Amino acid sequence: MTDLLFLLASAVCLVSALAVVTRKNPIYSALSLVSFFGGLAVLFLLLRAPFVAAMQLIVYAGAILVLFLFVIMLLSLKEEELGKEKGGRFKLFAAGLAVVLALLVILPVLGSETARDDFGPESALAPRFGSAEHVGMGLFGNFALAFESTSILILAAMMGAVVIAKKRV
């Protein structure tokens, strides 16, 4: 059952990721991004990270994607305003680079002989592993400083975005 779900979610992720980078119209790219985030959230659930999966859907599919769609609709690009895509030879070169990049990771991973490769039994995990409660205890415990400093980052990004996008400051 887990294997089947893993295969299904991986296939959804790969296909929609390919759709994101190949569609000419940015609207289709943004909509493919939704199914990519959905597939990834399923993978996070399988990996026993329910809180991160929920955040994935809320932050990425909820906020970031709406921002993308909003900008796409705001600009409403015409055919000639879309970037002039490079020819087939350049794309082939880029695809070659990407394949090499992927192989650089995949070959060592598949070639290595680890003691165990499976994720281990569920019973070995801490109770309520990955729940909001469990992650929250860490966020407000060991990682409190990092957690609080993200608020400064968000504040800076928010003010920066407003100032940059404004017509006159």
Place this chain on the structure above:
Amino acid sequence: MFTLSNCIVLSALLFAIGAYGVVARRNILVMLMSVELMLNAGNLALIAFSRYHASIPSSAANGLTGHVFVLMTMVVAAAEVAVGLAILIALFRNRQTVDPGELDLLKG
């Protein structure tokens, strides 16, 4: 099938697809989306390693570090998209293009 190696392989594939999008596409919107793909591929690897190490009883880490890292990545990604799209809007207002190839004012 559902093993650590397969998760890392999937993560590498997604990262490579995102890298292809950044290199090959000539539309800043799609390039930003490809950057999101790459960030998410990294998140997948972090969560997979987190799950792997959480079930080792002798391991000192309680498996939480990966989850916190992923949440931090999400914050950075959200900030990056907000600023990136603001720059894009300002750029489009001035130059009426989303093609990075046409933005060559700094070229000598």
